[in-house]
Amino acid sequence: MQVFLRQAILGILVVLSALTLTFILVRLSGDPTSIILPQDATEAQRALLREQLGLNQSLVTQFLSYLGNAVTGDFGKSYFDSESVTSIVMRHLPNTLVLAGASLAIACLFALPLGVMAAVWRDGPVDRFVQVAAVIGASMPSFWVGLLLIQVFAVGLNLFPTYGTGSAAHLALPALTLAIYAFPSLARLTRSSMLEVLPQSYVMAARAKGMPESRVISRTVLRNGMVPVLTLLALEIGNLIGGAVLTETVFAWEGIGRLAITSIQRRDFPVVQGVVAYVAVGFVIVTFLAEVAIRFVNPRLRHK
Amino acid sequence: MAAMARKLTSLRGSQIIVALALVFLLVLAVMAVTGDLMAPMNAARQSLRARLMPPGFEGRQGIHWLGTDSVGRDILSLIVAGARPAILVSGFAVALAALFGVSLGMFAGYRGGRMGGLLLYITNIQLAFPFFLLAVTIVGIMRPSIPLVVFVIALGCWVPFARISYSETMQVVEQEYIEAVRVMRGGTARILLRHVLPNILPNILVLATFALGTAIVMESGLSFVGLGVPTKTPTWGRMLSEGRDYISTAWWLTFFPGLAIFLLVLSINVCGERLRDITDPKQAGKQ
Numbered sequence: 265m266q267v268f269l270r271q272a273i274l275g276i277l278v279v280l281s282a283l284t285l286t287f288i289l290v291r292l293s294g295d296p297t298s299i300i301l302p303q304d305a306t307e308a309q310r311a312l313l314r315e316q317l318g319l320n321q322s323l324v325t326q327f328l329s330y331l332g333n334a335v336t337g338d339f340g341k342s343y344f345d346s347e348s349v350t351s352i353v354m355r356h357l358p359n360t361l362v363l364a365g366a367s368l369a370i371a372c373l374f375a376l377p378l379g380v381m382a383a384v385w386r387d388g389p390v391d392r393f394v395q396v397a398a399v400i401g402a403s404m405p406s407f408w409v410g411l412l413l414i415q416v417f418a419v420g421l422n423l424f425p426t427y428g429t430g431s432a433a434h435l436a437l438p439a440l441t442l443a444i445y446a447f448p449s450l451a452r453l454t455r456s457s458m459l460e461v462l463p464q465s466y467v468m469a470a471r472a473k474g475m476p477e478s479r480v481i482s483r484t485v486l487r488n489g490m491v492p493v494l495t496l497l498a499l500e501i502g503n504l505i506g507g508a509v510l511t512e513t514v515f516a517w518e519g520i521g522r523l524a525i526t527s528i529q530r531r532d533f534p535v536v537q538g539v540v541a542y543v544a545v546g547f548v549i550v551t552f553l554a555e556v557a558i559r560f561v562n563p564r565l566r567h568k
Numbered sequence: 569m570a571a572m573a574r575k576l577t578s579l580r581g582s583q584i585i586v587a588l589a590l591v592f593l594l595v596l597a598v599m600a601v602t603g604d605l606m607a608p609m610n611a612a613r614q615s616l617r618a619r620l621m622p623p624g625f626e627g628r629q630g631i632h633w634l635g636t637d638s639v640g641r642d643i644l645s646l647i648v649a650g651a652r653p654a655i656l657v658s659g660f661a662v663a664l665a666a667l668f669g670v671s672l673g674m675f676a677g678y679r680g681g682r683m684g685g686l687l688l689y690i691t692n693i694q695l696a697f698p699f700f701l702l703a704v705t706i707v708g709i710m711r712p713s714i715p716l717v718v719f720v721i722a723l724g725c726w727v728p729f730a731r732i733s734y735s736e737t738m739q740v741v742e743q744e745y746i747e748a749v750r751v752m753r754g755g756t757a758r759i760l761l762r763h764v765l766p767n768i769l770p771n772i773l774v775l776a777t778f779a780l781g782t783a784i785v786m787e788s789g790l791s792f793v794g795l796g797v798p799t800k801t802p803t804w805g806r807m808l809s810e811g812r813d814y815i816s817t818a819w820w821l822t823f824f825p826g827l828a829i830f831l832l833v834l835s836i837n838v839c840g841e842r843l844r845d846i847t848d849p850k851q852a853g854k855q
Contacts, residue, residue, distance in 0.1 A: 275696075403834035403837050405789065415822070502696070510793065513792070528708030528709065540705055
């Protein structure tokens with residue numbers, strides 16, 4: 265119980281720091297009226313807008329009302345169209361979730377079995393392959409991988425569209441890009457945590473009582489070895505969202521990563537603040553769920 | 569015998585790879601120092617008649633081995649010129665991150681107790697957020713400049729330094745010889761710098777190598793979304809984003825700058841693995 269409480273406090277602090285940081289950054293960056301209004305706007309128009317945006321109140325008041333509104337999910341409106349930030353973010357969020365989910369699924373599909381095989385047949389061909397692939401994969405910038413995939417599969421073979429959002433065909437290349445991005449750490453951790461479990465005495469005991477090797481691996485080793493992998497998966501989702509910023513930009517995939525970049529480019533700060541805040545909240549929830557899942561998989565941790 | 573022979577050959581193979589990586593790093597380091605001098609052509613020179621020419625095209629200035637970009641600049645020369653921002657920005661960022669992380673980690677590890685808990689908590693808060701999104705937000709809102717990009721990349725790299733030096737310092741200060749220094753009235757600074765730092769330095773070096781790779785990827789990523797350091801000729805990341813518009817007609821615009829980033833980071837990571845095997849033989853081949 266205490267663990268959950270600590271996790272919850274950590275989560276609140278994460279969200280609070282994200283909100284504070286973006287607030288400070290935006291306030292430091294200058295007068296928003298010069299972004300919103302045309303250049304030839306009169307001083308009276310600017311003053312009016314400042315009044316409307318609450319910019320002439322004290323910073324503390326502004327910050328508190330910003331926090332208060334944020335708690336209720338109100339991040340104001342985009343500077344450029346009158347749509348509310350929350351509805352803009354919510355419109356883009358599903359695309360990112362689909363992308364992250366698909367790529368995580370692809371990455372797990374390859375990384376988990378390969379990592380297990382690499383550990384079971386240590387120093388064998390699969391192990392070599394995983395090690396080399398992990399070093400190479402970890403050295404390739406994801407946006408370059410994306411561009412290479414476009415070159416080969418979209419331009420060369422004409423199998424998938426170059427960029428855009430919508431169909432499953434559009435999803436294939438960005439999902440593959442992010443999966444390649446996630447593969448190295450996932451495969452390596454699976455391998456090393458399996459290697460830690462394999463020499464344990466309870467594995468030997470299972471073998472000694474005549475349990476078939478496949479069952480030893482699938483029940484005894486996997487269950488114990490998967491705990492750190494689950495923890496990593498939670499971190500990996502955050503990593504994927506970070507990686508999605510670049511991947512979505514490469515493929516013009518209408519997710520929140522691309523939304524963040526385009527909003528930053530046109531200095532649409534309320535949207536930027538909203539994206540950061542929602543990502544923080546989402547990530548905190550994922551980490552929390554991972555904690556719960558780990559306790560579900562590994563009962564020994566429940567009483568700690 | 570067969571197993572031993574295989575081990576020997578594989579060792580030799582990996583040594584060749586490490587040697588290649590070192591040579592490549594050396595060449596790039598020289599490029600970073602000399603800048604334009606190493607470039608076969610003037611990287612900034614545009615030519616309307618030699619736009620988007622494929623690798624091997626012979627122009628007025630000579631053969632463009634890696635082709636030309638959309639304004640007729642020589643890609644190879646641009647890549648050479650781009651080595652400097654890539655390496656310097658990441659290098660300074662990692663140095664800053666190491667300095668900050670290690671001093672904080674050592675101090676917290678020496679004091680222990682609350683300080684340590686607080687440090688770990690702060691690193692947890694930072695790890696609980698996708699850093700690249702934070703980086704683009706900070707740089708984007710404040711507008712890119714060299715010090716800001718260095719600072720932000722350092723912000724993205726300091727956590728492992730702090731954590732490792734924290735936990736290692738905690739182990740070192742339990743040793744008897746530290747107690748002996750304390751008895752002889754050695755001050756905190758003396759203990760940390762003369763007695764703790766040399767002990768944890770090998771691990772910090774390994775960490776710094778890997779961090780350099782991460783920093784380069786981060787720098788080129790920032791450049792790719794238009795938030796990198798402002799330079800006269802495009803950085804590698806910016807070359808990739810400019811080349812993206814011509815991806816269906818001119819593959820070399822994106823292929824070669826990306827290859828440069830990849831080979832640089834790969835060389836760094838290969839050296840890092842080797843360095844880790846040397847400093848920590850127990851871990852060798854484990855990861």
